[in-house]
Amino acid sequence: MSESFKALFKGRLNTAITVSLLIFFAWLANELLPWGLFNAVFAVDLNACREARGEGACWGVVGEKWKLIIFGRYPFEEAWRPVVASILMVGSCIAISQRQLWRPSTFMIAGLVLTGSVALMVGGFAGLSYVPTERLGGLALTLLLAILGNILSLPLAVLLALGRTSDLPFIRTVCTSFIEIIRGVPLITVLFMASFMFPLFMPSGTNPDVLLRVAAGIIIFSAAYQAEVIRGGINSVPKGQIEAAQALGMGYWLIQTRIVLPQAFRVVVPPLVNSFIAIFKDTSLVTIVSMYELFGSLRLALGDPEWRAFYIEGFIFVALIYWVFCSAMSRYARGLERDFAAARR
Amino acid sequence: MLNQPKFRAMVWQALLFAVLAVGLWILVGNLNANLAQRGIDFGYDFLLGPAGFDIAERAIAYESDSSYLRAFVVGFLNTLRVAVIGIVVASLLGLMVAVGSLSPNPLLVWLCRQFVEFIRNVPLLLQLIFWYLTLAVILPDTETPAELLPHVFLSKNGLQFPWFLAGEFPSLEYPVMGTFGLVGGAALSPEFIALLLGLSIYTSAFIAEIIRAGILAVPKGQTEAASALGLTRWQQLKLVVLPQAFRVIIPPTTNQYLNLTKNSSLAIAIGYPDLVSIATTTLNQSGRAVEAISIIMAVYLSLSLLTSFLMNRFEQATRLKER
Numbered sequence: 001m002s003e004s005f006k007a008l009f010k011g012r013l014n015t016a017i018t019v020s021l022l023i024f025f026a027w028l029a030n031e032l033l034p035w036g037l038f039n040a041v042f043a044v045d046l047n048a049c050r051e052a053r054g055e056g057a058c059w060g061v062v063g064e065k066w067k068l069i070i071f072g073r074y075p076f077e078e079a080w081r082p083v084v085a086s087i088l089m090v091g092s093c094i095a096i097s098q099r100q101l102w103r104p105s106t107f108m109i110a111g112l113v114l115t116g117s118v119a120l121m122v123g124g125f126a127g128l129s130y131v132p133t134e135r136l137g138g139l140a141l142t143l144l145l146a147i148l149g150n151i152l153s154l155p156l157a158v159l160l161a162l163g164r165t166s167d168l169p170f171i172r173t174v175c176t177s178f179i180e181i182i183r184g185v186p187l188i189t190v191l192f193m194a195s196f197m198f199p200l201f202m203p204s205g206t207n208p209d210v211l212l213r214v215a216a217g218i219i220i221f222s223a224a225y226q227a228e229v230i231r232g233g234i235n236s237v238p239k240g241q242i243e244a245a246q247a248l249g250m251g252y253w254l255i256q257t258r259i260v261l262p263q264a265f266r267v268v269v270p271p272l273v274n275s276f277i278a279i280f281k282d283t284s285l286v287t288i289v290s291m292y293e294l295f296g297s298l299r300l301a302l303g304d305p306e307w308r309a310f311y312i313e314g315f316i317f318v319a320l321i322y323w324v325f326c327s328a329m330s331r332y333a334r335g336l337e338r339d340f341a342a343a344r345r
Numbered sequence: 346m347l348n349q350p351k352f353r354a355m356v357w358q359a360l361l362f363a364v365l366a367v368g369l370w371i372l373v374g375n376l377n378a379n380l381a382q383r384g385i386d387f388g389y390d391f392l393l394g395p396a397g398f399d400i401a402e403r404a405i406a407y408e409s410d411s412s413y414l415r416a417f418v419v420g421f422l423n424t425l426r427v428a429v430i431g432i433v434v435a436s437l438l439g440l441m442v443a444v445g446s447l448s449p450n451p452l453l454v455w456l457c458r459q460f461v462e463f464i465r466n467v468p469l470l471l472q473l474i475f476w477y478l479t480l481a482v483i484l485p486d487t488e489t490p491a492e493l494l495p496h497v498f499l500s501k502n503g504l505q506f507p508w509f510l511a512g513e514f515p516s517l518e519y520p521v522m523g524t525f526g527l528v529g530g531a532a533l534s535p536e537f538i539a540l541l542l543g544l545s546i547y548t549s550a551f552i553a554e555i556i557r558a559g560i561l562a563v564p565k566g567q568t569e570a571a572s573a574l575g576l577t578r579w580q581q582l583k584l585v586v587l588p589q590a591f592r593v594i595i596p597p598t599t600n601q602y603l604n605l606t607k608n609s610s611l612a613i614a615i616g617y618p619d620l621v622s623i624a625t626t627t628l629n630q631s632g633r634a635v636e637a638i639s640i641i642m643a644v645y646l647s648l649s650l651l652t653s654f655l656m657n658r659f660e661q662a663t664r665l666k667e668r
Contacts, residue, residue, distance in 0.1 A: 004451050014450050021452045170358040174365065184649035185642050186607040188621055192641075196634040200379045201372045281468040288614060295471055315475050319467045326466035 046306055053309065061310040062317045065301035069318065072137015072297040074121075078129065082140035085117035089143045097332055114147060133211035137292040139321065145293065146280040149218035150226075150272075156219070157226035162256060164227065165234050175227075182224035187282050190221045195289040214286050222279045229271045233264030266340060273333035277326050294318060376635070389636055392417070398626055400618045402534055413627055420623030421644060427540050427619065428606040434545035435605060436598075439552025446557055457553070464550035470611055473543035477615040480535045480542075487526030502526055503534040536617040540609065548605045552598055559594035560586055592663050599656050603649055610641075620644060 008018045039056030041048045042063075049058035062069075071079050092110035095101055121140060124130035136144070163175030182190065194217030195210070202208060237260050245255045287296030298318045302308050380387055392414040399409045404422040407415055446457035464472070481501070485491045490500035496519050497506045505520040508531035520530035563586050571581040612619040621641055628637040 007449055007451055010449070017448070017450050017453055021450075021456065168354050168358050171361055174361065180649070181642070181646060184646040186610040186621070186645060188610045188613070189638060189641050189645070192625070192628075192634075192638055196628060197638055200634060201375050202379075203375055204379050204382055277466070281466075284468040284470045285611070287470075295468060299474075311478050312475075315471065319471055322468055322471070323463060323466045327462060330462075330466065 049310060057313050058310040059313055061307050061313045064307060065304075065314065066317075068138075068301040069294070069297050069314070070138045072141060072292040072300070073135050074137050074140070075129075075131060075135065078123075078131065081120050081123065081128070081131075082136075082138065085121045086140045086143055088113050088117040088120075089140075089147055093147065111151070114151070118144065133209050134291070136211060138297045139294050141286075141291065141293040142280070142283050142295075145215060145218055145283040145286065146276070148215050149222045149279050149283070150276045152215075153219040153223035153226055156223040157230055158261070160223060160227035161230035161234055164231055179224045179227050182221055183228070187218075187221055187285055188288060190217045191285060191289050193217065210291065214289060214291055218279065218283070218286075221282075222275060225275050225278070226272060229268050229275060230264060232271070233266075233268035234260055236267050237263045270333045270337040270340070273329055273336070277329050277333075280326060280329070281322065294321065383632065385632055387635065391631055391633055391636070396627070396630075398630065400623070402537065402618055413631075416623050416627065417620065417640060420618055420620040423617065424606070424609055424612075424619040424621075427537060427544065427609050427612070427617070428602075431541055431544040431548070431605050431609065432602050434541065435548035435552055435601075438545060438549035440556060442549060442553035443556035443560065446553065447560060461550045461553055464547060465554075469543065469547045469608055470614060472547055473540060473611055473615060476542045477536065477539035480539050484535060490527055496520065496530075498527055500526065501535065503532045503538060505530050505532045507531075534617070536612070536615050539615055540612050540617050543611075544605050544608055547608070548601055551601050551604075555597045555601065556590070556594055559590040562593050563589045595659060595663075596656060599652060603652055606648060607645060 007014075009015045035055065036057050039052055040059055041052050041056060042059045044060040044063040046060070049060050052058065067076055067079070071082055074082055092113045095106060096110050119125070120128070121136055121144075122131055122133060160175045160179055163171045164179060166172050166175075191214065194213045198213050198216075199207060241259055241263075242255055245259050250258070283293050284295040286293055287299065290296075292300050295318060298314050302311050302314055307314075376387070393412050395410045396413045396416040397409055398416070400407055400416060400419050402423055403419045404426065405415075405419060407419050442457045442460060445453050446461070448454060484499065484501045484503075487500050487502050490498040490502070490505070493499055497504070498520055499505075505527050507517045507519045510516050510518040518529050520527040520532075567585055567589065568581055571585040576584065609619055610621040613622040613625060616622075624637040624641050628634050631637075
């Protein structure tokens with residue numbers, strides 16, 4: 001305590017910085033606390049909100065609109081289904097993140113649970129009413145797209161990474177150009193491709209489901225980025241190991257699946273979590289092709305002219321949700337990195 | 346023969362080639378059938394036809410009866426403009442935050458770390474739209490603009506400032522008050538300012554992390570040696586640490602510059618007419634989905650390839666020359 005206290009006032013410049021920062025914080029607290037807390041309206045009361053405008057926040061907008069923000073256009077009577085599905089999805093992610101559970105059976109079970117949670121939300125069986133996929137929305141859709149876009153993309157990413165590091169020139173060229181093309185363009189173009197171009201390339205008359213198309217776009221996009229991460233892991237495996245395996249008479253696939261990939265995966269888990277975070281944030285772009293995930297639902301909610309003026313409160317609410325998920329993941333990635341670095345020593 | 350590595354390599358590649366060829370053939374067949382059904386001919390000749398829509402911000406002359414091609418060029422120049430200015434602002438801000446988070450003052454370190462953590466963990470689209478809506482509220486009305494500097498005004502029209510008047514004798518044209526606000530001079534629209542703010546703040550958080558990691562990667566002995574030689578803290582940073590850190594910093598930073606350029610495509614959400622937004626308008630108006638999207642992809646790809654080419658040259662030039 002006294003050490004860090006000394007550090008605050010050591011030297012003239014340092015003291016000046018400390019003092020001006022303290023003044024800044026005091027000013028900020030003086031501005032924000034009355035606005036966010038003391039003068040704020042917590043009740044769902046439009047008139048009180050209008051009166052407090054400029055002096056106090058209107059947290060009532062969250063009270064009024066939370067159903068729409070969290071569930072999007074999903075029928076609210078059936079809200080328990082996305083709730084259960086979200087708990088299942090987050091639960092399987094937490095399970096996968098536990099290192100003592102890193103075995104094939106865990107991944108199989110998690111895959112089944114994820115499939116189950118999609119089925120639960122769409123329904124149409126066992127007495128569950130059918131909800132068309134374009135009605136899926138809110139936090140559950142954000143989670144679903146992020147998880148699909150990161151799990152289903154992994155097999156493709158591994159194949160692309162193996163292809164790019166392969167000795168066969170044609171396969172290497174195809175994989176390299178695919179990766180570079182996708183990484184070279186913004187996600188929006190990939191989403192536009194999925195929603196405008198994809199139908200043109202399908203047999204006429206068929207109209208693939210919009211959720212499926214968007215998910216396919218995100219999967220392809222994240223596969224290209226993951227492939228580069230995995231390639232880094234593959235390259236980090238010493239060449240001597242591959243030569244030793246070849247000397248033992250092992251074939252290409254045996255070497256890759258038994259020697260290279262298991263060692264590569266250890267290195268790539270932290271950066272893969274980081275690409276998960278990126279995709280989690282990027283799912284917000286699907287609102288541009290009119291799917292209402294968490295942020296899209298917020299804008300849907302703020303479409304109400306009466307409450308539109310209180311957009312800042314709504315934005316803070318949604319930003320906090322994103323921040324909680326993303327910073328939990330980045331903390332996890334940093335923890336893994338530290339442990340792996342310690343293990344290598 | 347089946348166990349000969351060379352033969353198997355051939356088989357695998359032939360297999361991939363066959364799959365790709367058949368897949369492509371089917372897709373193109375579907376495309377032709379679909380386009381024929383909609384009565385559209387595939388081709389880029391529509392680019393020379395009149396666009397028929399207006400663009401609010403343009404660096405070159407453009408009327409609504411100008412060609413689609415010209416509209417795309419206007420969009421591309423708008424993308425370049427926000428990207429170039431954004432890169433400069435993001436780098437400066439990122440450098441400041443990085444230096445702050447390495448300072449000996451724990452309060453400043455805490456503030457910088459919180460900034461980076463928050464900005465990186467909230468989607469860019471949310472931040473952009475937040476800036477856009479907020480500017481619409483806090484900017485002064487067009488009738489009562491705020492004069493920031495002499496002849497430089499900020500209002501709901503954006504930032505208006507004097508600009509060169511084309512003519513035989515180049516002269517400055519000043520914004521002056523008209524009936525509905527200021528006219529004359531040049532202006533940066535609120536959409537542009539919102540996009541610039543959002544992009545550069547978001548990217549600066551990533552750049553700050555890269556610079557911080559780069560500076561920390563310089564061995565401590567180097568600073569200690571420099572300080573033993575009597576260099577001041579600033580001299581140590583400028584003469585010893587930064588030149589070494591730059592080699593680590595530049596490649597990932599270039600990547601962030603590319604990301605910023607690609608992210609500028611989110612302009613479409615706040616109505617800034619960048620390349621993607623022009624292409625989408627074209628797509629909706631003419632139904633030329635494949636052509637419009639292929640143009641965006643081609644432009645962004647060339648930018649990426651150009652950058653990686655320059656990057657490789659740079660890396661070769663700055664590689665440690667070992668004797």
